[in-house]
Amino acid sequence: MDPDDDLPPPDAAAALQLIRDQRGATARQLQPDARLLYWPWGVAWLVGFGLFFLRFSPDGRGLLRLPDWLPLTALFVLLVAAAAIQAVTGKRAYGQVTGDSSRRGRWYGCAWVLGSLSVFAVLGRVVDHLPYDQAALLWSATAVGLTGALQMAGGAIWLDRDLFRLGVWISVTNVIGTFAGPGWHALVLAVAGSGGILAAGAISWRRQRHPQ
Incomplete structure (x- = not known):
């Protein structure tokens, strides 16, 4: 062990920089990797809604011959996997x-669980x-509308601009896709929706690595 490590910083500027470095290291330990929070969801939307568009295109015929059950099953499995990855990542970071x-x-x-159950219960009828x-x-x-609203709410709770902006983006793309109609909605979500999620993860990860 180097005895110089125990010496105090030589001046106030060095002390301030040391405090910043230690604060940044602590924040990185407590913050989960943003890529693991966002990218699994982006991949799930890209693949799942992409399959929906290929199988149930706007003309009603389908661009690719796939079993009717495959798009929904793939989307469900990928969303469950994304939720599991997010839960494990968050537990490791925030467990203490x-x-x-x-x-x-x-x-x-x-709010996520009960909101989703309420929506599915109503739609099922x-x-x-x-x-x-x-x-x-x-x-x-x-x-998707519920997802956008809850993301904006999460951004407001934690004053997270990236999360709030992502919620706005998803809500806007959802409205555009809904007005475009069946088939086109899946394409909009597969391209613009997943792209926004992947971009949000990349931006948040970059800010974690290079805090201001």
């Missing part, structure tokens, strides 16, 4: 955090009375 931050996280997680393409649009547009 207590107090208000921990409570906000638990309540926010409950309605979609059987709609044509398949309209039912699929209602399912995806409502679920």
